[in-house]
Amino acid sequence: MTRRYMTDMITYADTDVVIVGAGSAGLSCAYELSKDPSINIAIVEQSVSPGGGAWLGGQLFSAMIVRKPAHLFLDELEIAYDEQEDYVVIKHAALFTSTIMSRLLARPNVKLFKRRRRRGPHHQEREGRRGRHHWALVSMNHDTQSCMDPNVMEARVVVSSCGHDGPFGATGVKRLKSVGMIDAVPGMKALDMNTAEDEIVRLTREVVPGMIVTGMEVAEIDGSPRMGPTFGAMMISGQKAAQLALKALGRPNVLDGTVGSEHPEMVLAASDSGDVVDA
8 A cells, every 4th residue: 555655756846737625626626627538637636535515516415407508528527416496316415426526537547546635836847847746634733843845746737726715725726825825815706606606617727727616616716606506617617627728738729719519608608707596
């Protein structure tokens, strides 16, 4: 076990993409990216169980609401749902999370590192970006202990999907602010699902060179409304982040029209207008 883990650490210490946070947006991003077998992807997750809030559905209830056209992604994953007018309902949120995780983690170009937490910003180093990370339990006691030297991963692109504010939330953008790379992290505004989902997808972007922000962390940096208990924007935001990463890597992608996609209308419409429902 030790030999294999340390071999993985060495292998992914210099990789193509590091995704920080394995919630619904991060997993969707990784899944989309992993379709290109030439790209190696490391996922860093602070929890023992990846998936974030996607295990629970909204408000600690079990069902998962997914606004259209994100149901096309569910069709691709072969996840059953109940059809409604402009949204669908998965009978249990864990069905989405377990399905995407099982398919994603079986791919040879993906490695998940659990109980790791990002500790510092990336910076440009030749053609790469570096990010410090540490064991989550060590990070929790960083102010009470000494000799907390972190591990380092170097990647050409970092995708930050740390979620909304909380004990470990929004750590990517908050750290950028603390070191002066961005001016402010205003935090989410009040709940407005219809506005929030469109804004989160539309504003998914590269916030500083080499770092793309996706999912609820977008609401933190832009002060857009809190999303509420729906997940369509998380999936499409993650897919858009993947296409942005592909573009940054010089790989064929939907955004510059160099390649098709199973559902290009989702990413392209979201990139242009952010309108999740009517895309």
